[in-house]
Amino acid sequence: MEPIDQELDEGELELPSQPMMLNVGPSHPAMHGTIRIVMELSGESILKADVQIGYLHRGFEKMCERGNWTQVFPYVDRCNYASPMLNNVAFALAVEKLLDVTVPERCQYYRVILGELARISDHLTCTGAMSMELGAFTPLLWFMKGREMIYDIMEEETGARLTHSFGRVGGMAQPPTENFKPMVNAILPRIAAIIGEAEALLLQNRIFMDRLQGVGKISPEDAVALGWTGPCLRSTGVAYDVRKAHPYLVYDRFSFDVPVGEEGDNWDRFMVRLEEMRQSIRIIEQALEQMPDSGPINVDDPRIVLPDKNDVYTTIEGTIQHFKIVMEGIKVPAGEAYGYTEGGNGELGFYLVSDGSGTPYRVRIRPPCFAIMQGLGPLITGVMIPDVVPTFGSLNMIGGECDH
């Protein structure tokens, strides 16, 4: 029998010796969020990587300059869609800094609890998606089970599962529901159990460990110079957490630890997130204990907060107040302020410039993802193609926030 490739020339079968260009994304199963990576390959090693973002750019900052201050809340929801409540709180705090008002204590605790629940759901999503990309599908379902419980509480409190638009300047849209505390208390041990079970599936899995340990390493100096914050910075051993370093709301009243890693590799980033969820549970437990059961949620300032619906319909003062706030917006005094909080991925900042009218002059979001993503290129240079997937996963890119 004749060989099949008899007619082919030897020379035609040679592989090209030049570096090969490979395009991944913007629509690719491993690129959750839309991102494109153009890689120059030598065999399977990456010689050069160009990370291109912007596929989810929706002109967040331009849109904010069109409405009034309260109308920004739906937009910030859609920035980090894995933890919208943290964005709501961050923006509300930044405007309140510009207004020089502090919300009542009950609201501060309420914000802390909702925010920490959002942080848990953010980390559950990230760690779950990351393990799924490495072939472990079961932990993802486990984590989603936990996220579902948090979504149920959010739905009960805000009426929406994902995009709550629940923050308001000077308070929250609604006071906590009657069953808020028992509901949260009921899910905390169940979430802790879920994290433990998923951990048991992953942390002794040889394949999972080999693909994470020692891959995607970064030194603390490089991470700081790149502007990294949040779990990714802490995995390198730098214990910078806005909640500890510059406490806002009532974070100085809780005892919690800031978990740090040693190597700054994918494994450490994964472990830091797992531990942070436990710390968030600790914070929520303490906050539930300390939170007053009654008291106002909104600041007592008719220029900022909408009046009670009953007053709007029955009194002329209420009607005027309602009209002024809805039609003209909250009058924020001219000036500028930078409000920063610990978001799901790190320092989430809002730099606001006001010209004294009811419309924001400039709303600048400082998305933690943006700074982290610019480290992806250097991180994956020199590694093999399969290592891109866990490295990209552990950075937790959130397209909406990165591309704003």
Add this chain to the structure above:
Amino acid sequence: MSQKLLDVLNESFGPAVLETHSEHGDETAVVHPDSWFKIAQFLRDDPRCDMQMMVDLCGVDFPNREPRFEVVMHLHSLRLGHRLRLKARVGSSDGEGAELDSVVRIWTGADWFERETYDLMGVMFKGHPDLRRILLYPEFVGHPLRKDYPADRIQPLVPFREGYEKLPPFDNTEGMSFGRQVFRSGKVD
């Protein structure tokens, strides 16, 4: 909080620091654009400042002012825990000549932030290694965050990029089952 920092700046650079103020607990220094790089370097290296982290860099447009743009940088020191907002005013009222030294050599993290400011605000950064659009596409006309860019402007349609920027293994047969034939004919360039 970090009033000391402003004093250090005033003392070391004198006339190059045009204005300082503290509002809502944020310290701000407006500096002359020519000293932008020098002051940034000083803020990172001087042990009294030690700003190892560049948190944010963005632009603000004031069309009625001259210079028109404010480039705003937020700095943070992890060791000392203080923050500073550094500003420089650049550009004429028609939006031309907005140029500033790039600080990528001081903080590698400034790379994408400067690209974004160039993309959305149209401020050029001298000495930036790779200044191209980051959030928008190369054919985009104008800089959308400028106040004179109407929010409802419709951009011209981009013609299909024929062979343009197509990567070597992907030619017109991209996505087809016989696409890899290009290797056998040795046409890779």
